[in-house]
Amino acid sequence: MSRSYLPHWVHWLGSPPNFYRFAGALRPWLMAVALVSAVIGLYGGLLLAPPDYQQGDAYRIIFIHVPSAWMSLFIYATMAVAGLVALVWRVKLAEVIAMECAPTGAAFTFITLVTGSLWGKPMWGTWWTWDARLTSELVLLFLYFGVIGLYNAFEDRRRGARAASLLALVGIVNLPIVHYSVQWWNTLHQGTTVNFLDPARSSIAPSMLWPLLVMALATHLYFFASLLGRTRTGLLSLESGKQWVRALVGGQPAQTTGAPT
């Protein structure tokens, strides 16, 4: 009964060989669009957008910092959703996707912390402060490390993936804390300037907003492209004993069956 709720292509795509081919076809396009939009976004942000009246040119780091920060939360949410699917429906593909999200997410979180630190030095006069948002972002980085560490601590990779997926779900309580930290605690980190739900309340100039959104698009597409690539290699190593992988890497299927055809 429940099977009929999902369209057929979901089941088709859930099979590792099909996903492998699909991801391989989609990945170059995503990567190309990501690179083009990154170039456009950086050109718009670094050259076209006017300097800030308070921060001068130093504010331009937001075109890296803010999209990375959005990605650090978005990837965690993606990982948690994939982890939930992996735990509830035992989908092998979802396990691989959830686990391949973690290193990219950790990288974006690290970029966010480093660029924020570089920005904080001229603006606040300090590299680091124990402010609510900085601390919660650091905690997010440790959550990613915990997921990666737990996954790698298991002999059986599928069990490790399920355990780490559950850890990712437990750690999701941190996401609202990161997002609302600048509203709950009035601290050094500036408040929200981009408001998607209510554009009238956004306090960012349109000439600065559009490069930011283009960069956000670029980072999202880059993440999806890199996730597809990572999932492909993850599937290959997880399924390395299977027939379709043998056929793929050039070994004849005859090796396993022994039948001369």
Add this chain to the structure above:
Amino acid sequence: MASTAQSIIDGTSVTRVERASTLGACGALLHRDFVLAWRRRGELFLPLLYAVIVAALFPFALGPDPELLVRIAGGVLLVIVILAMLPALESMFRADLEDGTLEQWLLAPQPLALLALTRVIAHWLTTVLPLIIVMPLLGALLNLPVKVLPVLIVALLLATPLLVLLGSVLSALAAGARRSGILMALMLLPLAVPVVIFAAGAIAAAQSGMPFIAPLTWLAAALILAIVLAPLACAAALKIAVES
């Protein structure tokens, strides 16, 4: 077996008998954990020894200036308790997984989450409560003001069960892993940060003579939430640990 058969014959007292047997199972589990802890009572003193040694190291490292010690004592004691809890947390379910007890837990008619909660209670009583009992001594070592001591103890009484509940989920997750020494600290740290913030907030408020009830009620609220949710997550993690 006899009581179950009797209850089926009676037909009326089924629920009462079953409830009694659930409580009986939890009681038996508590008793078993207490006996095991008592047979290895030497191990129970190790966290206490660790806490005393670390507390004694601070005056050496920072200098025995009483004013400095007064200022940092509350936070230092909080961190010492968390660090002293860590090694025991890691092995909360390990022995049970190795000797097959966990499989019996899964087969038992009692809900797995309830058994996990019982284990959490036994663990807290045997390994964490002694740490809280020696707090006055450690506080005296570090010049903790007497008026802050009750707040510190209440904050620990709320924060440590919360940490043991969170730790039970992580411990169940790591039970099937090859090595989990530093992993446990890595996983617990992000989840422990809010707990530490609120507990330290209460201690700092008490130290400066401000109202300290608000952070304590936050801790209590989080504890109630964790008592409901953490055993369920722990049960899910135990199922992952057992199946292979």
